[in-house]
Amino acid sequence: MSYEEDDFSKIYKYSDLIKNTEGKEIEGKEGVEIHRDFDLMGPLLADMEALVREIEFSKGGVGFTWERDGKNRLVPIATSLGKRYFSDVMVFFELYAFAERYVFSPHVEALCEAFAALELHPSFFPFRGNLPDPGTGKTPLQLFNDVLAKVAEIVGSSKFREQLRVRRRNAERNEAKGLAIEQQVFANRSRQLVLMLHFGYEEKHRSSVTLEEIQQHRKKFFNNCRTNKLLRGIVDYIWKIEEGEESGLHLHMLIFYSADSCRDVHIAKQIGEYWVKVTGGKGRYWNSNANKLFHEKYGHGIGTGEINWDDDAKREALRTNIRYMAKADQFLKARLDGCHLFGTSQVKDKKKIGRPRSKKPKLDDEPADITLADSLDNTGTDAMSPDTDLDD
Structure with a gap:
């Protein structure tokens, strides 16, 4: 099946x-x-x-x-x-x-x-x-x-089969891109801080926020990664535009952050507050890292916070979140024509130094490398470059 x-x-x-x-x-x-x-x-x-x-x-x-x-x-x-x-x-x-x-x-x-x-x-x-x-x-x-x-x-019609093929193809492409980024960031660095954030708007502004406006705010946020000290810690990211009946237009954000600090809840809070600043005070955010147990309750596991490359349980929970994030539009998506609803940063292959990383017992914490999935094209620049939009 x-x-x-x-x-x-x-x-x-x-x-x-x-x-x-x-x-x-x-x-x-x-x-x-x-x-x-x-x-x-x-x-x-x-x-x-x-x-x-x-x-x-x-x-x-x-x-x-x-x-x-x-x-x-x-x-x-x-x-x-x-x-x-x-x-x-x-x-x-x-x-x-x-x-x-x-x-x-x-x-x-x-x-x-x-x-x-x-x-x-x-x-x-x-x-x-x-x-x-x-x-x-x-x-x-x-x-x-x-x-x-x-x-x-x-x-039973050929028209339906073609519609099904197109939706599945697009979802599979988004999934492959998201999972390749997850693999690449851990190949480049053995420990990551994974942040999950909801970037939305205050209730009084939701009815007036346009698709063009949220796209402008998203691009401004990521463009500032080049100059802002806090945002320079963002290694890579995956984003998705969502729309809820009550929550309105918002961005679902998965961020890989430099693991020099292990204070994921605090850093996610700071990044959320920066989103509010980017939107001119109209925005609000949800720091999902402060609610890990709520997400675990719904079957995703805890795929956020500090994650080591050899933590199989957390990485599998993270990959599950990425799969659902990429495939959700195959089943339900906002009727937002003429725009991209899913996108990622681009990643570079890190130059390998020394012998490749291999799977080791937990007691041996020597860092090493793993390889990127062969199925992805090598397009990469890091998170300081403009993010890549993927068609739905």
């Missing part, structure tokens, strides 16, 4: 986490603010994804059949698809299927396309209860079967 098929529910949980939570000071301490869509949109989209994949795999399916009871009345009998998904499809139909903020995965978009093709819309047909649709005379249960049939038609 491929990564996409095996882990899509975890990636939806990741998207839910970064879109619907943010930092907030609670009783003088850094805490977590949970937005109203948290633990609703992510699980719901995972269920819609699973439904459409099941239809795709089985090449069809129905949600309900009808049998006559002892009084010769037709009684609906739910199939496994009807039992598992009918209620969630009704919720998705009313809350998200026609929302303009997001682009869903090709599978979930197929479900939205089926609604549109059948001329179903929550503004004139709520898709609940037992009342028939005024236009067709069909009940919601009957229309559910029609929706599944239309989905089967859509996912």
